[in-house]
Amino acid sequence: MPMVTAAQQRAQAKLEYDAFLASCPSRQLLERISDKWVSLILAALGGDGPHPGKDRADRPRSMRYSELSRRLAGVSQKMLTQTLRTLERDGLLTRTVTPTVPVTVTYELTDLGGSLHDLMRGVKVWAETHMDEVLANREKYDARTT
């Protein structure tokens, strides 16, 4: 009989979540969401368009597996499935199977996933808007070191 239940362990750890500690669960969560495919999946399901300033249609969408794999150009099926599974397990999105033929599987952000998406959208927009500056910095750096 275990003396300490999982719930008790959580209650204990709750006092001190610190992502800088390698053993902290929040560190693993940070590693999980700091993933290129995670950020793109969130952006896709969050309804981010390519050009953030223009379309205001950034409400959560429900997307099919095949739709996602087309949207995230370059993702392998393995990684897409794997990443979606872990996000589902963590409660960031829901997976719905509709028994049509062939079977239809749709994914949708939960409220929890949506709250993370609100943050991650900013990061994606940052990358797109500061691209020029970063490219200029790289040129300067490469010129300096050659």
Add this chain to the structure above:
Amino acid sequence: MPMVTAAQQRAQAKLEYDAFLASCPSRQLLERISDKWVSLILAALGGDGPHPGKDRADRPRSMRYSELSRRLAGVSQKMLTQTLRTLERDGLLTRTVTPTVPVTVTYELTDLGGSLHDLMRGVKVWAETHMDEVLANREKYDARTT
């Protein structure tokens, strides 16, 4: 009715970065910053304490190499050096060598790096605050699938 040629569309698309396209530079930038070590390095140099609500001392810090490697528990020297180099190349932080003995190397966020840190801090805080919820979701998921 304005006529838009294919050439004009291409020229237009060239100006706009879209992280969903595999070939877009901003996609590579998003992949670079969606990295566990990048987010932790930014948090460390941005002055994030373990408990975000408590200490207000979240102004940019200058940190030594050894200080960073102690702070980011579990990082290998190789990855720390490599990650710092690319962040320096992209202009997110500066590397300063002081010819003391032994040599002292300090790293500090640039304004550009600081602007990204403002966004990433939210993500780290999100991970720490929603940890309980995610752990509960995992238990439910595992119970459902076993």
Add this chain to the structure above:
DNA sequence: ACCGGTAACTCTCCAACGGGAAGTACGCAC
């Protein structure tokens, strides 16, 4: 009855990336 088509995976192989440990360069103190 059989074949083909489609969606969503799943499996298998292999190349690339990341971690660990050991080695390097520098200058000074002894």
Add this chain to the structure above:
DNA sequence: GTGCGTACTTCCCGTTGGAGAGTTACCGGT
């Protein structure tokens, strides 16, 4: 000379991710 401390750098090897073929399950056509 030998040793030491900082900040790397190099080598080896285990793990991860990508490419692409294979799988399942169903149905509609012939």
